Amino acid sequence: MRKDIEIHIQTGDIALISKSSPKYRAFRWVAQPDMLSRYIYGEIDVPYTVSERTILKQGVYLTVPYTPIYKEFMVRIRRVSDEGVFSYVTNDVDGSQWFLVKSAINGGELKNVFASTLLSISEDGYFLMLSNGFAQLYAASQSDFNIIKAGRQNANCLLACFPGGNYRYPLTGVGLARWVNSNNVASTSLTKVLQDEFSADGVTINNAAFNYDTKQMELDAKDLDV
Amino acid sequence: MAKYIVKPNQNLFDVALHLYGSIEGLFDLLISNPELNMSSDLIYGQELEYHEDFVLNPSIVSEFQDKNIIPSSGARKVYFKAPVEDLIFLVGVNADAVWTSFRVAGEGTMIIDWGDNTPLESIVLSAESKYIEHYFDNEVEKRRIRIYGNTDTLKFTLIDTTKLGGALLVCKPVVVDEYMCLGQNFSLKGLALFEGTFKINLQQNTISDLMPIGDMSLQELDLSGVHYTNGNVLDDYLEYVVAHYNDRRPCTVHLTSAPSARGYTAIDTILNEPEWNVSDTWKFYINNQLYQSNDDTITE
Numbered sequence: 001m002r003k004d005i006e007i008h009i010q011t012g013d014i015a016l017i018s019k020s021s022p023k024y025r026a027f028r029w030v031a032q033p034d035m036l037s038r039y040i041y042g043e044i045d046v047p048y049t050v051s052e053r054t055i056l057k058q059g060v061y062l063t064v065p066y067t068p069i070y071k072e073f074m075v076r077i078r079r080v081s082d083e084g085v086f087s088y089v090t091n092d093v094d095g096s097q098w099f100l101v102k103s104a105i106n107g108g109e110l111k112n113v114f115a116s117t118l119l120s121i122s123e124d125g126y127f128l129m130l131s132n133g134f135a136q137l138y139a140a141s142q143s144d145f146n147i148i149k150a151g152r153q154n155a156n157c158l159l160a161c162f163p164g165g166n167y168r169y170p171l172t173g174v175g176l177a178r179w180v181n182s183n184n185v186a187s188t189s190l191t192k193v194l195q196d197e198f199s200a201d202g203v204t205i206n207n208a209a210f211n212y213d214t215k216q217m218e219l220d221a222k223d224l225d226v
Numbered sequence: 227m228a229k230y231i232v233k234p235n236q237n238l239f240d241v242a243l244h245l246y247g248s249i250e251g252l253f254d255l256l257i258s259n260p261e262l263n264m265s266s267d268l269i270y271g272q273e274l275e276y277h278e279d280f281v282l283n284p285s286i287v288s289e290f291q292d293k294n295i296i297p298s299s300g301a302r303k304v305y306f307k308a309p310v311e312d313l314i315f316l317v318g319v320n321a322d323a324v325w326t327s328f329r330v331a332g333e334g335t336m337i338i339d340w341g342d343n344t345p346l347e348s349i350v351l352s353a354e355s356k357y358i359e360h361y362f363d364n365e366v367e368k369r370r371i372r373i374y375g376n377t378d379t380l381k382f383t384l385i386d387t388t389k390l391g392g393a394l395l396v397c398k399p400v401v402v403d404e405y406m407c408l409g410q411n412f413s414l415k416g417l418a419l420f421e422g423t424f425k426i427n428l429q430q431n432t433i434s435d436l437m438p439i440g441d442m443s444l445q446e447l448d449l450s451g452v453h454y455t456n457g458n459v460l461d462d463y464l465e466y467v468v469a470h471y472n473d474r475r476p477c478t479v480h481l482t483s484a485p486s487a488r489g490y491t492a493i494d495t496i497l498n499e500p501e502w503n504v505s506d507t508w509k510f511y512i513n514n515q516l517y518q519s520n521d522d523t524i525t526e
Binding site: 008010011012013066068069070106114116117119120123162163164165167170171 | 243
């Protein structure tokens with residue numbers, strides 16, 4: 001069985017899969033009229049069963065909706081029990097409940113984050129780590145390559161590739177696009193090219209049909225989907 | 227030395243493959259053409275020199291000749307684009323779109339990342355409005371356009387996003403004198419970060435919330451032909467204007483959907499509050515009928 005890294009055959013990009021599916025915690029903006037208006041304030045709820053030590057050690061995943069307010073912001077983390085009893089994680093540096101949110105955008109130095117600029121970190125979710133009295137914010141997404149059975153993918157690549165397009169094997173490739181506008185594919189050299197290219201790749205083609213409406217090649221080949 | 231004419235959409239590796247039968251021929255190409263380096267872009271019709279007796283893989287070269295194959299893979303510039311300025315706008319465009327356009331006028335320079343393989347595009351704004359158009363050069367599952375700039379020097383006198391194909395998510399306060407977007411149904415949420423805006427044209431839009439423009443001190447607001455997703459959108463906006471009037475300037479408002487009773491009450495308050503109609507007066511055109519201060523055509 002052939003295996004390979006999955007690619008998106010139309011975009012040519014590597015198809016990444018989400019490596020983890022973290023538990024995103026609830027986030028909401030809260031009013032703090034007594035505090036300085038330089039900041040806005042947000043609150044994250046986690047179950048009481050998650051200890052403060054775990055939060056400090058492992059961080060918290062959260063989602064924040066697009067907020068068109070250009071202000072730096074602070075967060076506090078509230079541990080809430082089923083009965084509604086709650087306590088806040090304490091900032092050891094200043095003794096308060098609040099942590100100023102900072103991030104190193106594009107790998108630069110750690111800077112305060114403005115609420116409306118969160119989109120430049122991530123559009124989906126965030127990972128927040130409490131450290132040195134600050135809340136350091138990162139994009140939550142973690143991706144990895146996807147390893148798949150590659151019979152069908154190889155066939156698609158072979159059909160799409162033009163001779164001269166593969167630098168290591170310069171003569172390889174069917175280059176199907178050369179035939180897609182032909183009114184009678186059967187009378188062209190496509191059949192021979194298909195057989196030659198696929199047999200050189202160790203694949204036996206049982207049948208091949210060209211769908212004139214969708215301009216798709218439907219291949220029936222031995223072991224293609226195994 | 228022989229000469230080779232670069233064919234359309236060829237890069238250095240394509241030429242090396244065509245001439246020598248292997249991309250390792252690149253080194254002879256670089257030696258023969260000292261002005262080139264590994265990252266040089268080739269231009270269609272450009273002349274290159276090569277040693278015709280130096281062939282690395284004759285069978286491939288002859289096969290290319292026999293079958294009339296010309297390697298032409300072009301250049302795919304897939305790299306991280308790091309703009310030096312801050313992100314101002316993020317736009318999510320339909321991934322199927324092959325083209326987009328928007329109209330701008332103003333001063334300063336904006337830098338656009340079109341979300342495809344093209345490099346960052348710098349555009350110097352001028353007083354005369356111009357359409358910025360772009361054809362996407364790749365297919366993606368999710369398309370994002372990012373516009374960067376220095377908001378101390380970048381100021382828009384006009385932004386028209388009618389043909390942009392996505393909502394404008396604003397990340398940083400930016401001066402926009404006039405904004406228009408016709409016949410769309412995108413969220414207006416990001417408009418709350420516009421500064422100094424005095425004219426907004428949202429004709430034929432489908433609108434679910436007008437609050438993002440609630441604090442703007444407008445001189446003209448065109449909501450002709452607008453479809454509201456619920457009956458409270460316009461009334462809520464008018465009541466908000468009354469409750470948070472502050473020192474905004476009088477405005478001319480165009481409506482084709484009449485507000486409900488509480489909307490008319492708010493209009494009545496706006497039109498007949500003397501302090502709000504000093505330098506100029508508020509005007510409401512509702513279905514082309516003018517409503518203004520002390521006009522007895524105001525009804526509930």
